[in-house]
Amino acid sequence: xxxxxxxxxxxxxxxxxxxxxxxxxxxxxxxxxxxxxxxxxxxxxxxxxxxxxxxxxxxxxxxxxxxxxxxxxxxxxxxxxxxxxxxxxxxxxxxxxxxxxxxxxxxxxxxxxxxxxxxxxxxxxxxxxxxxxxxxxxxxxxxxxxxxxxxxxxxxxxxxxxxxxxxxxxxxxxxxxxxxxxxxxxxxxxxxxxxxxxxxxxxxxxxxxxxxxxxxxxxxxxxxxxxxxxxxxxxxxxxxxxxxxxxxxxxxxxxxxxxxxxxxxxxxxxxxxxxxxxxxxxxxxxxxxxxxxxxxxxxxxxxxxxxxxxxxxxxxxxxxxxxxxxxxxxxxxxxxxxxxxxxxxxxxxxxxxxxxxxxxxxxxxxxxxxxxxxxxxxxxxxxxxxxxxxxxxxxxxxxxxxxxxxxxxxxxxxxxxxxx
Amino acid sequence: xxxxxxxxxxxxxxxxxxxxxxxxxxxxxxxxxxxxxxxxxxxxxxxxxxxxxxxxxxxxxxxxxxxxxxxxxxxxxxxxxxxxxxxxxxxxxxxxxxxxxxxxxxxxxxxxxxxxxxxxxxxxx
Ligand code: SF4
Numbered sequence: 001x002x003x004x005x006x007x008x009x010x011x012x013x014x015x016x017x018x019x020x021x022x023x024x025x026x027x028x029x030x031x032x033x034x035x036x037x038x039x040x041x042x043x044x045x046x047x048x049x050x051x052x053x054x055x056x057x058x059x060x061x062x063x064x065x066x067x068x069x070x071x072x073x074x075x076x077x078x079x080x081x082x083x084x085x086x087x088x089x090x091x092x093x094x095x096x097x098x099x100x101x102x103x104x105x106x107x108x109x110x111x112x113x114x115x116x117x118x119x120x121x122x123x124x125x126x127x128x129x130x131x132x133x134x135x136x137x138x139x140x141x142x143x144x145x146x147x148x149x150x151x152x153x154x155x156x157x158x159x160x161x162x163x164x165x166x167x168x169x170x171x172x173x174x175x176x177x178x179x180x181x182x183x184x185x186x187x188x189x190x191x192x193x194x195x196x197x198x199x200x201x202x203x204x205x206x207x208x209x210x211x212x213x214x215x216x217x218x219x220x221x222x223x224x225x226x227x228x229x230x231x232x233x234x235x236x237x238x239x240x241x242x243x244x245x246x247x248x249x250x251x252x253x254x255x256x257x258x259x260x261x262x263x264x265x266x267x268x269x270x271x272x273x274x275x276x277x278x279x280x281x282x283x284x285x286x287x288x289x290x291x292x293x294x295x296x297x298x299x300x301x302x303x304x305x306x307x308x309x310x311x312x313x314x315x316x317x318x319x320x321x322x323x324x325x326x327x328x329x330x331x332x333x334x335x336x337x338x339x340x341x342x343x344x345x346x347x348x349x350x351x352x353x354x355x356x357x358x359x360x361x362x363x364x365x366x367x368x369x370x371x372x373x374x375x376x377x378x379x380x381x382x383x384x385x386x387x388x389x390x391x392x393x394x395x396x397x398x399x400x401x402x403x404x405x406x407x408x409x410x411x412x413x414x415x416x417x418x419x420x
Numbered sequence: 421x422x423x424x425x426x427x428x429x430x431x432x433x434x435x436x437x438x439x440x441x442x443x444x445x446x447x448x449x450x451x452x453x454x455x456x457x458x459x460x461x462x463x464x465x466x467x468x469x470x471x472x473x474x475x476x477x478x479x480x481x482x483x484x485x486x487x488x489x490x491x492x493x494x495x496x497x498x499x500x501x502x503x504x505x506x507x508x509x510x511x512x513x514x515x516x517x518x519x520x521x522x523x524x525x526x527x528x529x530x531x532x533x534x535x536x537x538x539x540x541x542x543x544x545x
Contacts, residue, residue, distance in 0.1 A: 046486065053540070056478070056491035056539065057477045072491050073521065073540070076521055155489075156491060159481060159487075159488035159489045184478055184503075184507035185478075185511070202435075203431065203432045203433075203437045206432075207432050208474060212503065389435060389436050
């Protein structure tokens, strides 16, 4: 069994990682690879691994581990690397505050209030789900309205079923996965309602979680009312027009006892705000350079806290990079500074990292604003790549080789995705 | 009855989501796949029509563990038509912690030739 818990808390660590989900685990391993000696990996849950433990379905790891794994299997592999690296794991502990000189205030179930100093910090707090408040669904406030991810934890870890007759609002992957999961546990899933004219989740999940079980997916439709005094008794759903306004003349009622919300994730940046990190208004995460360092030196960030990923594999890869950079930082190796800023242009919502250097290869992650087929991704006039398609739901990643930038002497590169 | 039949599938190979049309020949011995945008879709349409399979992941009750449920999966894909039955068959199963990842929880589930195995370690609470 792997429970690498710390007994003694040191006053000083080379690298402290906040959040022991896939991002934090990979970052800690990366820091170890580059020679950081004392590494502390902190999580508020009772075990490291993050959301992976509750994602018991299959389909993770194809890019990172070269085979398809379930979430728990992916978590165990990462955790094994953490243990093999001799990294200290402190669970049941919350990083309550952080100062720009990298002193962290911890609130710990086993150690009480403590302060530790870090040579470098990696922020890997991940994201939380958007709740009912984020989309202001009218109606009463009965029990039985919960996020899909919370329901997933109830069902897969705690052995509690959230209800008997369920309506799912939003077609994000967690909602689709829960439609199947609840069906397999004998719960009736009445339908998935998506306000946009297209589904948000992967086609694989549309087919294997909905079609396989004849669960209807209604596009351009939303929940306009939730009824019930103590417990949800029903919802009203209505189709929406192009401006997303519900057409109440075509509304209808559905009797149900539970509403699951699968309406997106928000990076958890409370800690980043405590030290006034520069945040990107589009991603709601920290602005980072090509080593995943934030606007404060020695403070790195990776994973969903920086931008919402659709595959855990890319979280691991990005976080390994962040961890290695944190390891380099504390062992005194500083890479050349970035000298090129990436400017999101046509049909590009954001790029991560926000800046690049010309001395080495970089992976640039980006998200588009609207779907496009047969298009070209252009980095100024130095480099372009043709792609068959781009979709907002699928992160694009492009490898930027130093040779592309050899003859470039500007200080910013505009990134556009244009039709061919 | 002409014997010719057309079926529709959504390709899951990439976000383009090509709408596949699979047509059986009169004898029902072969299929033709249309509507694909690349070879992945062509192969997927054939497989999905002739022998669709799924890995089933669910959970079973575990006593004395850190959590109340132990995640399990089939050690290989089972025929799609058996997914619900497989999940139902393991619903009454209960085990006791500790359990190591990879432990067979139900052998040869419903005669499919695949086992239900634990997908994580479950230490004692
Ligand atoms: S057929 Fe090819 S292009 Fe079309 S959805 Fe499948 S994988 Fe994508």
